[in-house]
Amino acid sequence: MSKILLLGSGELGKEFVIAAQRIGQTVIAVDSYENAPAMQVAHGFEVINMLDGEALDKIVAKHKPDFIVPEIEAIRTERFYDYEKQGITVVPSAKAANFTMNRKAIRDLASKELGLKTANYRYATSSEELQNAVKEVGIPCVVKPLMSSSGKGQSTIKTPDDIERAWNYAVDGSRGDVVEVIVEAFIKFNSEITLLTITQNNNPTLFCAPIGHRQERGDYQESWQPARISDKDLFEAQDMAEKVTEALGGAGLFGVEFFLADDGVYFSELSPRPHDTGMVTLAGTQNFNEFELHLRAILSLPIFEITLEKFGASAVILASENSSNPSYEGLENIAGLAKTDFRIFGKPTTRPYRRMGVALTSDTLETNIEEVVERAKEAAKLVSVKY
Ligand SMILES: Nc1ncnc2c1ncn2[C@@H]1O[C@H](COP(=O)(O)OP(=O)(O)OP(=O)(O)O)[C@@H](O)[C@H]1O
Ligand SMILES: NCC(=O)N[C@@H]1O[C@H](COP(=O)([O-])[O-])[C@@H](O)[C@H]1O
Ligand SMILES: [Mg+2]
Structure with a gap:
């Protein structure tokens, strides 16, 4: 069994740890504060400033992990090259984590080196x-x-x-x-998508059905799968995603973001890890959710295929004030809805706009995706954070 050091312990990490626990892996969850969501379900935890290279070195030496899995961007990723040399697998690769930490590195790679269309x-x-x-x-x-x-x-x-x-x-x-x-x-796009792209060690790169999303204040509000997209735009996006993930190297799931405009597809940026908009896969839209896919790719467990099983949507549940030990009202209301589920992340403190949970809706493959999104928005409104 492998030991995984998870750097970042938010809601995305929590679902990743749950997926890892289910197949018997050991996870040590790290973040800058205690009782972070992923720590609540991991075997052990560490609280450090992950931008501090020495602090990182110390916990890597202490735990001797097989894998280092970054869950956020704010990490002293320059250290990752050393860890790779020590024989630790950095996920998906030291280069991927280091390049995406800084918008300049990834943008110049995509635009200048790979010739992808960007703003x-x-x-x-x-x-x-x-x-x-x-x-x-x-x-x-x-x-x-x-x-x-x-x-x-x-x-x-x-x-x-x-x-x-x-x-x-x-x-x-x-x-x-x-x-x-x-x-x-500013790109006057008609819509934007996340293309979850999975690179594997000994098998071909796979794509999930595209995820549509809507952003406010630069943060996602609703996401849905599948997004409406022409075949031409989808092939173009897949081609760009394959190029950029190949250049970054390693095995794992990437969330590759694109704008769809009248004059074609623009590459925007990517996460070398599960993407927040990909939480829609927790609604059971696929045979494996994005966290299970990340884990399988990391462990070199072959992923034979990814199938779209249902239409789904997610809508965020946000806080509006600063507080600690929040509680939640309305869970019986959201639980009473058909084809609906939810997650409360268990974050110990709140701040305005902090994402505290997510509502998840689904329906059969023949439904109207807009209706599934509308239901997710209505479902999220039923839950309120109490301070
Ligand atoms: N050049 C652009 N033209 C139009 N809209 C943009 C542009 N850049 C960003 N946006 C809008 O802002 C959103 C957030 O931008 P971006 O993904 O670059 O930020 P971020 O801080 O990295 O967010 P995250 O880490 O959550 O992905 C985009 O999804 C898009 O809606
Ligand atoms: N767009 C990146 C993203 O969604 N990251 C997710 O949010 C957490 C931080 O949340 P916080 O700011 O509420 O602690 C991160 O740990 C990760 O799970
Ligand atoms: Mg983004």
């Missing part, structure tokens, strides 16, 4: 540089810290007056030690 972009290290960069990409445009996730520090510039504010907001929302932003032309 026109520039970088800036000061508000003056941002002024020039905005002139080059044009207004409207989107500014993001090089190191952030879930929309933190992200804003849209609609007039030149927004530039200063966008710079300050990005610097405030930036994690890590890098004071630099990316500014991207």
Whole structure:
């Protein structure tokens, strides 16, 4: 049996640990705070600042894992190359985790090296540089810290007056030690998708049915599977996903994000790990959910095929205040709905917009996907967080 060191212990990690427990693997869950969701179901836990390389080295030496599975981006990923040299498998690879931690590395790889179509972009290290960069990409445009996730520090510039504010907001929302932003032309997309892509050690790359999603404040609100997409756009997205995951290397599940616009498919970014929008697979849409697929690929257990079993949707349950030890009301109401399920992540504290749970709905393959999404939104509203 393998020992897995899970770096990051949120809701995605929790489902991954449950999948690992079910097939007898040992998991040590790590995060920066105690009682994080994945710690509640793991064999052991560690609380450290994962951006601190020495602290990371210490727990790697202590636990001697077979696998290191990053669950968030904010990790001192430069250390991963060393761990690989020590014979530990970093998932999906040290390069994948290191390149996706910083938007610059992954964007330059995708756009310049692999020639994938992306929004026109520039970088800036000061508000003056941002002024020039905005002139080059044009207004409207989107500014993001090089190191952030879930929309933190992200804003849209609609007039030149927004530039200063966008710079300050990005610097405030930036994690890590890098004071630099990316500014991207605003893509007027018709929809956006996540293409879950699974690379395997001894078997071909597989794709899940595309997942549609809607974002607010740079964070996902609802996701559904399958997304509506033309065959042409889907093949294009699959081709780009195959190229970028191959360049990053290793085995595991990736969430590859695309914008679908009138002028074709744009690559946006990717997670070298289960994706938040992929929680829709917890609704039983596939023969294996995204966490089981990640685990199987990591352990080199062959995945023969991925089948779409049902239509499904997920809608987030958010907090609106700062507090600790939250409780939940309305569980009997959501539980009373047909073809509906839910997860409460068990996060020990709340803050405005923090994701605390998710509502999951499904129906047969012949249904109207919009109706499944509508039911998920209504179901999520039945649960309220009490502070
Ligand atoms: N260039 C763009 N044009 C239009 N919309 C954009 C652009 N870049 C980002 N967005 C919108 O903002 C959302 C979040 O952006 P992005 O995925 O880059 O942020 P993130 O912080 O990495 O989020 P996460 O970590 O949750 O994936 C996108 O899904 C999309 O809805
Ligand atoms: N888009 C990335 C994403 O969804 N990551 C998921 O959210 C957790 C952090 O949540 P928190 O900020 O509520 O602690 C992470 O640990 C991961 O599970
Ligand atoms: Mg994203």
